[in-house]
Amino acid sequence: MSLDPSYLEYPKRGRGMDHDYYPYSQFFERSPLQWPDAKKLLIWPVISLEYFPMIPEDDPFRAPGHMATAYPDYRHYTSREYGTRIGIYRLLGAFEKAGVQISVATNSIIAERYPELIADILAGGHEIVAHSTDMNGTIASGMDEADEQVLIKRSLDALEKATGARPRGWLSIARSQSFNTAKLLTEAGVDYMCDWVNDELPYAFQTEAGSITNMSLNHELSDRQIINVQQHSVDSYAQQMTDAADWLLAEADNFGGRMMPMHLTPYIMGLPYRIAAFEKLIASLVARSDIGFARGDSIVDSWKAQQ
Secondary structure (H helix, E strand, O other), rough: OOOHHHHHHHOOOOOOOOOOOOOOHHHOOOOOOOHHOOOEEEEEEEEEEEEOOOOOOOOOOOOOOOOOOOOOOOHHHHHHHHHHHHHHHHHHHHHHHOOOEEEEEEOHHHHHHHHHHHHHHHHHHOOOEEOOOOOOOOOOOOOOHHHHHHHHHHHHHHHHHHHOOOOOEEHHHHHHOOOOOHHHHHHHOOOOOOOOEEEEEEEEEEEEEEEEEEEEEEHHHHHHHHHHHHHOHHEEEEHHHHHHHHHHHHHHHHHHHEEEEEEOOHHHOOOOOOOHHHHHHHHHHHHOOOOEEHHHHHHHHHHHHHO
């Protein structure tokens, strides 16, 4: 049975990378970066602070980690809520002990329902990254452009109202975009997005509305992937993060500054039998003179100053 020729036809099909958002760039042939304070490696922690509505929407898709059993799914609803009641404060406490400021990718409904939590995040000197409206606010190809524009604006407006500053960064749910997302984010004044995971340093991303920076938030280095999906222990997670840092530091000796994302989920890493190992990991990394921790906006600013 042969395929219908239309199967291979789609709007962005073309030679090369099927798009013209950025040119190909060989990682090991770029001009070396110099991070502030002579750090060789900057670790970029990102906490996903999420609100899962009791009834999931499956159009365009159901967000990872959403409700899974028959309605009302109190089991999964309350385990996710554990993250906003307990887990987030354990993670913030771990970074406070280490004197580290981080990025917190926040559903805007969190700011509307739990303003005291947003106040506590800001009091710690952390950055708020826009993370859609709630975990039903997914984006994918086929979504009406006007609807997507409204969703992005609602998220940014609500977070700006709650924090007094418009978020500079954006993380889509499941890192999913349509063909319009990058352009719409640029039009909305977003400086950087975290959805394209094809790199380990910031890079310029061109859209019809201008340029936006992409900061790759590698899902392979997330607690969800390592602990939930791969079913590894928190000790294995800590070892893998340490191994990644060691490798990147060795590369930095020859190729310039490196960046390592650390994507965290409060209801996963914030559990009492994991948090001690996590605090130990953070303390061990902070103690190394060639490693620094940084918010996403700080990394973008340092990278842009060197372009």
